[in-house]
Amino acid sequence: MTQRFLSHADLGALVAELVAAHTRVIAPVRAKDDARQLDYLPIRALADAALGVALPRRSLKEFFLPPTEVLLSYRQTKEGVEIKEVPTQAQPQVILCASPCDAAALEVVDKVMNWEYRDELWFGRREATTIVSLLCSIMDSSCFCSAIGLGPDSSRGSDVLLTPVEGGYRAQVITPKGEALLKDYGSAELSAAAEAGAEAAQLAARARVANNAPAIPAEFSAWLAENFDHPIWKTMALRCNGCGACAGVCPTCHCFDIVDEHESSEQGVRRRNWDSCQMAKFTLHASGHNPRQSQSERFRQRIQHKFSVYPRRFDEILCTGCGRCSRICPGGMNLPEILGELMALAKSEPEKSEGSGQ
Amino acid sequence: MNIYQPHLMRIVEITDETADTRTLKLEFKDPAVAAAFQFSAGQFGEYSAFGEGESTFCIASSPTRKGYIECSFKASGKVTKALRRIGVGDTVGFRGPYGNHFPIEEMKGHSVLFVAGGIGLAPVRCAIWNVLDRRDEFKDVTIVYGARSVADLVYKRELEQWAQRDDIRLCLTVDPGGQTPEWKGDVAFLPKVIENHVVTAEDTYALICGPPIMIKLTLPVLAKLGFAAERIYTTLENRMKCGLGKCGRCNIGSTYVCKDGPVFTAAEMLKMPQEF
Numbered sequence: 001m002t003q004r005f006l007s008h009a010d011l012g013a014l015v016a017e018l019v020a021a022h023t024r025v026i027a028p029v030r031a032k033d034d035a036r037q038l039d040y041l042p043i044r045a046l047a048d049a050a051l052g053v054a055l056p057r058r059s060l061k062e063f064f065l066p067p068t069e070v071l072l073s074y075r076q077t078k079e080g081v082e083i084k085e086v087p088t089q090a091q092p093q094v095i096l097c098a099s100p101c102d103a104a105a106l107e108v109v110d111k112v113m114n115w116e117y118r119d120e121l122w123f124g125r126r127e128a129t130t131i132v133s134l135l136c137s138i139m140d141s142s143c144f145c146s147a148i149g150l151g152p153d154s155s156r157g158s159d160v161l162l163t164p165v166e167g168g169y170r171a172q173v174i175t176p177k178g179e180a181l182l183k184d185y186g187s188a189e190l191s192a193a194a195e196a197g198a199e200a201a202q203l204a205a206r207a208r209v210a211n212n213a214p215a216i217p218a219e220f221s222a223w224l225a226e227n228f229d230h231p232i233w234k235t236m237a238l239r240c241n242g243c244g245a246c247a248g249v250c251p252t253c254h255c256f257d258i259v260d261e262h263e264s265s266e267q268g269v270r271r272r273n274w275d276s277c278q279m280a281k282f283t284l285h286a287s288g289h290n291p292r293q294s295q296s297e298r299f300r301q302r303i304q305h306k307f308s309v310y311p312r313r314f315d316e317i318l319c320t321g322c323g324r325c326s327r328i329c330p331g332g333m334n335l336p337e338i339l340g341e342l343m344a345l346a347k348s349e350p351e352k353s354e355g356s357g358q
Numbered sequence: 359m360n361i362y363q364p365h366l367m368r369i370v371e372i373t374d375e376t377a378d379t380r381t382l383k384l385e386f387k388d389p390a391v392a393a394a395f396q397f398s399a400g401q402f403g404e405y406s407a408f409g410e411g412e413s414t415f416c417i418a419s420s421p422t423r424k425g426y427i428e429c430s431f432k433a434s435g436k437v438t439k440a441l442r443r444i445g446v447g448d449t450v451g452f453r454g455p456y457g458n459h460f461p462i463e464e465m466k467g468h469s470v471l472f473v474a475g476g477i478g479l480a481p482v483r484c485a486i487w488n489v490l491d492r493r494d495e496f497k498d499v500t501i502v503y504g505a506r507s508v509a510d511l512v513y514k515r516e517l518e519q520w521a522q523r524d525d526i527r528l529c530l531t532v533d534p535g536g537q538t539p540e541w542k543g544d545v546a547f548l549p550k551v552i553e554n555h556v557v558t559a560e561d562t563y564a565l566i567c568g569p570p571i572m573i574k575l576t577l578p579v580l581a582k583l584g585f586a587a588e589r590i591y592t593t594l595e596n597r598m599k600c601g602l603g604k605c606g607r608c609n610i611g612s613t614y615v616c617k618d619g620p621v622f623t624a625a626e627m628l629k630m631p632q633e634f
Binding site: 071072074076080081083085086088112113115116117118119120121225228229254255256257258259260262268270272275277282283284285286287289291292297301304305308309312313 | 359360361362363364366368387406407408409410411412432434435438449451569570595596597599600602603604605606607609610611612614617631632633634
């Protein structure tokens, strides 16, 4: 890893050159429908970006797994069916001033997307994208990245991590992609004052999120599996409306549906659309049988998948502690609170609960 | 290559099994794909009717029968209804084979008990023909098959063929009330038939597929006969979309039916959360 100093002017020049070369640059900007909120959107100049204001409403997921995307198009004639493939290579893009939790989420989801079968649509976009993250200074009480083992200064999933210092940024270059992006910008000289300033900013940011939730212990995933039938799941889910908003804003929820859509009697497309385990139809069999009939079972699936199934399959928690699910939930469900309650239970009842397993 | 891209297959034969269940015989359109295609008994695929979507079925034909595959389905949803509307010569999509398979090689030199209920005979039939096409490699073969009524029995021509062979024991049954005046088989629920006809579990593998309630009531009967849970194999049929471990739909606890299954032993199923 190398370090550089980037002035605000350097960063502005980088954006200008990328835009001039028709590279899509995405950054947090004021939402068009609500100036208090931010969205990750394409920018034309650095001045379009709103930095250090708030976490964007949605994560970076949609740039890699769009809410809806065409998997193939088909044409059906008397002679048969012709399939038109979709390209799996994507146009180069740069994501600027990403939140570290959103950058980390992509690396977590990479595991399932590369599980035996490689999802070339996902990885086509991953490979074409360079991610420059910015030290997080915008946390609120819903944030709990440090409980997951990340932090506001995590460089996981980033090609470059920026930390604000006097007059600009300390740029930590994490990957060759980051190196290629920054090689002509800023200076390799980082003053001792800038270095000290960056470290102070890191410490201050960490302190602001550290007490939001206790760290999740390694044995928690096994406890959740053992306590699949614990009575707590029923009462915990009472406030859950099953709307699935949590899954939409979640940077790591990746479940999808595949459907065909006619465009005419002869042709149409096959699409992949975001879906959520909170929907009753998600697991409904053709026979009418549904393995997850109640909302408490569907809520349990969400928690189990993130904090037990994924850790046991991929050695990763399927959550980055971004807090979006808590902020958006119309029922007032709060994930750090829920985890706190479950972890307290795991401490007081370490054994398998009565009625578990069978 | 995009992993969601299906191969094109031509329908070469259609058999109506019951009023609502149909078997399609399919051949790959691309000879190179046909030549490279291999699968094992128990594996499944995603079959598509273009314009309607994809549906998950096992491959119902045996891997010993080369050059084609068959699938059997009940017209119950959007895709299966569309697959019923199309005819011989028409094109469907196929992705697969996916998932694990029955332990045919491990079963060599042992006896096999096949148990199926209703359309659950489809995955079992794949294994039955696999064993029958290599009959001398296995000891006793017993098939117990039941349906709600005589009209609901599938693969009727093959049931007749099996009845005439002297190297298979075939027990057919329909639920009480489902018999016709001509019916010569049993009239009883499947677990009872197993209790009456299957004498021993010694040196025997059991392969059992059917509706969840049938599996649930049959497992204790097999246990009573002395079948070890590790020797009882079944398939789980969770709703799936991708078949590739990505879409997040088919898991039971940390078990992904599409990747770890669809074939599981009764012992494995007992260890899973009971959410299927």
